[in-house]
Amino acid sequence: MSRICELTGKGRQVGHNVSHANNKTKRVFLPNLQKVTLMSEKLDRSFKFRVSTQGLRSVEHNGGLDNWLLKTNDEKLSAGALKVKRELKKAAAAS
Template sequence: MSRVCELTGKGPMSGNNVSHAQNKTRRRFLPNLNDVSLMSETLGRTFKLRISAAALRTVDHRGGLDAFMDKAKAEELSPGAQKIKREIEKARANA
């Protein structure tokens, strides 16, 4: 399973471990990913996603999954999240 946020596309970064003696060795900074279930008010169902803690705060700040998907760029979303975005847009168009 890849270590990439499904909503923001945030993935591992690389950098250095720096010791007191200034020895530098390469390391990876992994995103803080969590398995969460988010509710869509438009569709009336929940979706299980693997997202970063920062993305979860953003979803709460914007007012839920539907509001987040309205502003999200499709290129940043995972294929599963793109499908959710299309379903939400389709449901709103029909309503």
């Protein structure tokens, strides 16, 4: 299981630890991933995702999971999120 946000695509970043003597050693910055259950209003179901805390705030700011998935590019979404997005599009087309 990789450390990538399923909704925003945010992953690890590489940088340096810098000492007082300006020695640089490699280090990794990992996203703050949380396991959350998000509710889809159109499908009346809940879905479990591993989402960064910044991604969770973004989803809430944009009006919920349904709006976020429909607005986001497919390249950023995980396979599970793409599956939910397809279900949302089917439900929208059916109604």
